[in-house]
Amino acid sequence: EIPILTGLTLEEAKIFLAESALSLGTVHYLGTVGDTTTALVVRQRPMPGSNLSSVRALEFVDLWLAD
Numbered sequence: 001e002i003p004i005l006t007g008l009t010l011e012e013a014k015i016f017l018a019e020s021a022l023s024l025g026t027v028h029y030l031g032t033v034g035d036t037t038t039a040l041v042v043r044q045r046p047m048p049g050s051n052l053s054s055v056r057a058l059e060f061v062d063l064w065l066a067d
Helices: 010-019
Strands: 023-029 040-045 060-066
Touching: 010 023, 010 060
Parallel strands: 023 060
Antiparallel strands: 040 060
């Protein structure tokens, strides 16, 4: 399954993606983000729980972050 990344920082999300053989896609920041190192993932695509059998290894996961 695609890991649940919501609530993680970008650096934490990168670790989970690497462990799942997935790649970081586009990172979107919602609103004004004062400190990108503490911003948290609030949305991702593909959605968490998507079956890895339908997701190729190294597929990109897009993230949306906000303060």
